[in-house]
Amino acid sequence: MPDDTYTGPINPDPQPGEADVELYGYVPSAVLGVVGVLVFLIVLSINTFRWFKNRKTGTLSFYFFLAFGALLEAAGYGCRIASHNNPYKTDIFIVEFFLVTCAPIAFAASIYLNLTFATKKYPLGRSLLWLNPRWVLIIFIAFDLCTTVVQITGAGIVGISTSKSLSGESVSVSPQTGNSILEAGLAVQITSFGCFLILLTIAITRIPRLGGIPPVVDAEVKKWATTNCRKLLGITMFAALLILLRTSYRLACQVQGYFGYLNTHEYLFGLLDFTPVAIATLTLSFFPPSNV
Incomplete structure (x- = not known):
């Protein structure tokens, strides 16, 4: 059974907008936030720089999503800095959780x-997928x-329910129910991402099809296509596995319980949430599709 018992400090004099408990399960580190x-x-x-530099390459959406996600993360970690001074503030916690999630x-x-x-980039590239590329985006983003x-x-x-329970107020929905909802969302997300990884793996196995078979196609063209596509999809797989690691950590936290060990020790958050996402985004930033 998940452990949802809160054992941390209690806010002795909660002000308006403050919870009775440390909502993170700890006081967020200002250093990690910075x-x-x-x-x-x-x-x-x-x-942002690459977005302006590569406006004619057809990869603008890639740079936009990376930049937008990074903006959300930066703002989220800014909220963690603010929470360092007052870990009971409900609004800052909600904004941080929303942004980082x-x-x-x-x-x-x-x-x-x-x-x-x-x-689209490589000759006969459409053979990499049995599913329309547009549907890949629509299905998995949805x-x-x-x-989320x-x-x-x-x-x-x-x-909210934990804070109310500790202050003696009645709650209509228990913390355990909230944890189950959170756990279900993460489980479905991992399943969805796992399906994408299967598609990506199949695409990697189909790379030899690119460019056709000589002498129908120039051997140099085929070599260029297969070599560069392996680099692009290899980078993609590396980043995807890091994102999967982060999501798996989040699910493990909820299986153990929102206020269990995994979710209430910030070094694990830094190691298994911040670090994988940081490495994945930096990798995608330094090895973008326009350069491969």
């Missing part, structure tokens, strides 16, 4: 776009959006 802001501002700057949707969209770009709404709803229920 590092997060700086890293994602770098990602934002790189992709929504940002990976944009990063995932960039990953989906990399696969669709490969189908799943990400829906599951579910996650935010579940987290809000956990925080």
Whole structure:
């Protein structure tokens, strides 16, 4: 059974807009907050620059999603800095959770776009997918959006109901219910992303089809297409697995319980949430589709 028992400090004199508990399960580190802001501002700057530089390459949406996600992450880590001084503030916590939870949707969209770009950039690239590239974007982004709404709803229920319970107020929905909602959203998101990874794996196995078979196509063209597509999809797979690691960590937190060990120790958040997302976005930023 998940452990939703809160054992941390209690707010002795909650003011309006404050919870009775530390909603993060700990006092957020100002150092991690500053590092997060700086890293994602770098990602934002790189992709904003590339957006203007590559306006005629057909990859603008890739840079937009990376830059937009980085902006959300930077703002989210800014909220963690603010929460360092008052971890009981409900509005700051909600904004932080919303931003840090929504940002990976944009990063995932960039990953989906990399696969669709490969189908357009290389000769016979359409053979990489059995599904229309446009539907890849529509289906997986829709799943990400829906599951994120579910996650935010579940987290809000956990925080509010726990705070009310500790202050002696009656609650209509228990923290356990909120945790189950959050857990379900993460489970569906992982399943959806796993399906994308299957598509990506199939595409990688089909790379030898690119460019056709000599002498129908120039051997140099085929070599260029297969070599560069392997680089592009290899980078895409690396970034995707890092995002999957982050989401799996989030699910493990909820399976254990919102106020369990995994979710109430910030070093694990830094190691399994911040670090994978930071490495994935920096990798995508330094090795974009327009350069491969």
